[in-house]
Amino acid sequence: MQYRTHFTRDLDAGAVGTNVTVAGWVARRRDHGGIAFLDIRDGQGIVQVVVDPTQLPHVDELRMEFTVSVEGSVELRPEGTVNPELATGEIEIRAAQLDVLSPADPLPFMLDDRTDIDERLRLEYRYLDLRRPRMADNLRARSRATAAIRRTLDDLGFLEVETPTLIRSTPEGARDMLVPSRLRPGDFYALPQSPQLFKQLLMIAGVERYFQIARCYRDEDFRSDRQVEFTQLDLEGSFWTAEDVQTTIEATLAAATRELRGVDVPTPLPRLTWREAMERFGTDKPDIRFGMEIVDLSEVFTSTEFGVFANSLQSGGTIRGLNAGQRHLSRAEADGLIDRAKELGAKGLVWLQVEEDGALRSPVAKFLTATEESSLVKALDAKSGDLLLIAADRWKTALTVLGGLRNDLGRPQGHSDLAYLWVVDFPLFEEEDGKLTFSHHPFTAPTSIDEMRSSPESALSQAYDVVLNGIELGSGSIRIHDPAVQRQVFEILGIDAETAERRFGWFLDALRYGTPPHGGFAFGIDRLVMVLQEETSIREVMPFPKTQTGVDPLTDAPAPVEESQLAELGIELRPEIKKAREQADGGAGE
RNA sequence: GGGGGCGUAGAACAGCCUGGAGUGUUCGCCAGCCUGUCAAGCUGGAGGUCGCGGGUUCAAAUCCCGUCGUCCCCGCCA
Numbered sequence A: 001m002q003y004r005t006h007f008t009r010d011l012d013a014g015a016v017g018t019n020v021t022v023a024g025w026v027a028r029r030r031d032h033g034g035i036a037f038l039d040i041r042d043g044q045g046i047v048q049v050v051v052d053p054t055q056l057p058h059v060d061e062l063r064m065e066f067t068v069s070v071e072g073s074v075e076l077r078p079e080g081t082v083n084p085e086l087a088t089g090e091i092e093i094r095a096a097q098l099d100v101l102s103p104a105d106p107l108p109f110m111l112d113d114r115t116d117i118d119e120r121l122r123l124e125y126r127y128l129d130l131r132r133p134r135m136a137d138n139l140r141a142r143s144r145a146t147a148a149i150r151r152t153l154d155d156l157g158f159l160e161v162e163t164p165t166l167i168r169s170t171p172e173g174a175r176d177m178l179v180p181s182r183l184r185p186g187d188f189y190a191l192p193q194s195p196q197l198f199k200q201l202l203m204i205a206g207v208e209r210y211f212q213i214a215r216c217y218r219d220e221d222f223r224s225d226r227q228v229e230f231t232q233l234d235l236e237g238s239f240w241t242a243e244d245v246q247t248t249i250e251a252t253l254a255a256a257t258r259e260l261r262g263v264d265v266p267t268p269l270p271r272l273t274w275r276e277a278m279e280r281f282g283t284d285k286p287d288i289r290f291g292m293e294i295v296d297l298s299e300v301f302t303s304t305e306f307g308v309f310a311n312s313l314q315s316g317g318t319i320r321g322l323n324a325g326q327r328h329l330s331r332a333e334a335d336g337l338i339d340r341a342k343e344l345g346a347k348g349l350v351w352l353q354v355e356e357d358g359a360l361r362s363p364v365a366k367f368l369t370a371t372e373e374s375s376l377v378k379a380l381d382a383k384s385g386d387l388l389l390i391a392a393d394r395w396k397t398a399l400t401v402l403g404g405l406r407n408d409l410g411r412p413q414g415h416s417d418l419a420y421l422w423v424v425d426f427p428l429f430e431e432e433d434g435k436l437t438f439s440h441h442p443f444t445a446p447t448s449i450d451e452m453r454s455s456p457e458s459a460l461s462q463a464y465d466v467v468l469n470g471i472e473l474g475s476g477s478i479r480i481h482d483p484a485v486q487r488q489v490f491e492i493l494g495i496d497a498e499t500a501e502r503r504f505g506w507f508l509d510a511l512r513y514g515t516p517p518h519g520g521f522a523f524g525i526d527r528l529v530m531v532l533q534e535e536t537s538i539r540e541v542m543p544f545p546k547t548q549t550g551v552d553p554l555t556d557a558p559a560p561v562e563e564s565q566l567a568e569l570g571i572e573l574r575p576e577i578k579k580a581r582e583q584a585d586g587g588a589g590e
Numbered sequence B: 001g002g003g004g005g006c007g008u009a010g011a012a013c014a015g016c017c018u019g020g021a022g023u024g025u026u027c028g029c030c031a032g033c034c035u036g037u038c039a040a041g042c043u044g045g046a047g048g049u050c051g052c053g054g055g056u057u058c059a060a061a062u063c064c065c066g067u068c069g070u071c072c073c074c075g076c077c078a
Helices: A057-061 A119-124 A133-155 A196-204 A242-261 A274-281 A307-314 A331-343 A370-379 A395-410 A449-454 A483-492 A497-510 A525-532 A563-569 A575-587
Strands: A019-031 A036-041 A046-051 A067-076 A091-102 A177-180 A188-191 A209-217 A229-238 A271-273 A294-296 A318-326 A350-354 A386-393 A420-424 A429-432 A435-438 A463-468 A471-478 A518-524
Touching: A019 A046, A019 A057, A019 A091, A036 A057, A036 A067, A046 A067, A057 A091, A133 A209, A133 A229, A133 A242, A133 A525, A196 A209, A196 A229, A196 A497, A196 A518, A229 A242, A229 A525, A242 A420, A242 A463, A242 A471, A242 A518, A242 A525, A271 A274, A274 A294, A274 A395, A274 A420, A294 A395, A307 A318, A307 A386, A318 A395, A331 A350, A331 A395, A386 A395, A449 A483, A463 A525, A471 A525, A483 A497, A518 A525
Parallel strands: A046 A091, A271 A420
Antiparallel strands: A019 A036, A019 A067, A036 A046, A067 A091, A177 A188, A209 A229, A229 A518, A294 A318, A318 A386, A350 A386, A420 A463, A429 A435, A463 A471, A471 A518
């Protein structure tokens, strides 16, 4: 016998009169006694099968998600019974033979998209969850997106190269996932946070144009857009300027967008400098689908009597505001906004409601002069019914707080519109507890080496991020190809020569053998597909994601290993861990 | 590490504020009926450790404390 001659999606009016065999799952059974209908779902779609129970009595044994193979003739549906919702809705298969290939237990949850099932349960039965139309569509979309990206890069002459995933740990940046070595007990590999240094080595190796759809690992806490393991499009080119990198990335983003959305992304994408992004949107990953831009109000309040504002200005801070638009704030909502502002790092938040007569209602209204009020209204272009928010603080804090509130209040739901942009001219270093750390990664080239030497705090880097609808897709840069400059960066970062030699000596050596100027980029495939598929979590576009605590409910990983496995690796659990685990086991009462 | 939401039948929920018998809705499951449905329909039925532990009370799904799980956020994520 033959399980299948056709996929369901290939059946239409043109197939009427032919004999076909389809195979798939019973999505629905509608049994009318004298006639029964089956919706048969395969990897591509659904087709209706009509069964005469007098000829095929075992149709009443069928339940949801049985796998079956059905042979029969394709017929046009009788007039008035066409289903326009279904791609194959014009036709149906009149069953001549019906084979049950495999039965199915009653399902833990329904496989339609009509209710939100608890995510833990979905993950425990992910193999069923992935049968749901939306998830199956997400899987296919992801595959099509990566295929489009591969085609684009292949056409541009890129080489797809795999780099190792058991590598040396570099204790910078995110926490490394570690893998103990059996052959050298006490030593550890790390899983890569990105193929960064290997792709730079490939440039030194003369590969010139490299890409990889690379699995990366960062052992930090989970979010709706963050998993410990995730996938990036990673690429690098030699003899490249920033423009070359950006053009290539734009081509891959446009290809994926066209594939999944059927729309052309206008390129080149808009570019904002980091400073402008911060000043106008209060974040380095602005969502420019809406306005509500931040305004500098320092001028308005230069001689204010209001203590909070005056203090902020005196201590070198700033006063920024935004017009949150037509919005009536209840007492509870006002408290909520203030709490949120504090969560974002503010000491407080000033709100003002523009009343119908133009007067300002606010807890601080009594501290403001008429001149200040009118300047404020003018600066924020405030109209009757508008809600105004003001933060007075250090530059970065004030902007970050307003940027966060702007997103909370104005951000469009979903991702029906797409707004890509570049953020460029990032600072090379940022200050943290009075110490300089790299704001990108330590292999990023400064815009000017002289500037880096003379005033590192304000030096710019040749790094750039690409942002989509306020989500950071990824970042790249022109790299340092001069070992002397690379050493100098380490020095500015407070990594002494000896430490740099120990950690990165092998890389500094490599730079000495004719390194081409080079640069590259990496962006998150999961995040891109999430947005293009209008999902709000990357878990929806990952086949087997983990929960927020890093657990896979399907396989119950992570899990303990045998004592003998640990012994082979020269590893012993710390006594307090061992004790806690034994107590937990005892408490389970097994 | 911190803040918040949620946890009630196989699934999704309501009930909790204001304590009084495991009460209810939709889907699924089981049995029967049914010849044009497509979330088929009709009739009947089964199914519950109200996450877990403790406390308050004559009485707890409901109030309090703790704990576990999960989701969202802050920190963290070069």
